[in-house]
Amino acid sequence: MSVLVLVEHTDGNIKKKSFEAVQYAAEIAKKTNTTATALVLGTIADSELENLGTHGVQKVLHVADEKLNELHARAYASALIAAAQKEGSKIIIALHDINGKAVAPRVAVKLKAGLVSGALSYPDLDKGFVLKKAVFSGKAFAFVNITSDVKVITLMANSFPLAPGSGKASIERLDVTFGDKDFGIKVKSVDKVTGEVSLADAELVVSGGRGMKGPENWGLIEDLAKELGAATACSRPVADAGWRPHHEHVGQTGGTIRPNLYIAVGISGAIQHLAGVNGSKVIVVINKDPEAPFFKAANYGVVGDAMEILPKLTEAVKKFKQHK
Secondary structure, eight states, X not given: OOEEEEEOEETTEEOHHHHHHHHHHHHHHHHTTSOEEEEEESSXXXXXXXXXXXXXXXXXXXXXXXXXXXXXXHHXXXXXXXHHHHHXXXXXXXXXSXXXXXXXXXXXXXXXXXXXXEEOSOOBXXXXXXXXXXXXXXXXXXXXXXXXXXXXXXXXXXXXXXXXOOOXXXXXXXXXXXXXXXXXXXXXXOOOOOSSOOTTTOSEEEEEOGGGOSGGXXXXXXXXXXXXXXXXXXXXXXXXXXSSOGGGBBSTTXXXXXXXXXXXXXXXXXXXXXXXHTTOSEEEEEESOXXXXXXXXXXXXXXXXXXXXXXXXXHHHHHHHHHO
């Protein structure tokens, strides 16, 4: 009756948010007096799999098919269902990201399971199996009770701090018989961004909007991000104008992030943008318009010209690091 969690990795390196999901599954297993098992798909070293034990899983099921190095939603779902049936899992956890959003609903339908997407809390077992999630683009919260026998959860990243311990997970190979349609979509090419902090996993993000006036000023954003060890992001108009690549666009029609610190520079703060970033722990807004809507959502705000403030802020970070 193990709690089952789908673990994601990139080029054989397990993602930080997957460690968070593993820890989440292990805590639920503890609350329900059972064990936690991880499912890993694709090519990855055994040492990486064993390391999942430091976050609470006792066993790792590994489907070592190199075709699974890229997302194939049907194949992922088939593998997750096969693992759940083998382990007798009644609670299945995935990440609330592109992969999880594609796979979890398929699994829920096949297993006739209740699904909560974007969970922000551990289940309240005193009231059934109640989970907290954001609704209405993050403007409110809902508390959802899953009453079905099998339960599927996608976990919102950066909801719980990592607290690794000790331990080594055992590894078991899992053979899955895939159907003809499981690999029906062919991946012809994959373009990967290298040499940057991953926006999806970043704890610190510096983001710019039209207030940066043009792509020639983006070095100011990058300089601050470099000193902070942060990822860079942008608003939709910036991406649409071609100032920045679309993978940096955050908001309702872009990526959803939950960093510990989000610095928004020259972004007005329309509701569409807020929907992608309002889960941030701390929001700092820099804008020369004191009436910018973003100030209402900010923890800290600076009214002024970004072209003057950013260099001073970057220099202050440098001095702080030197004296740290």
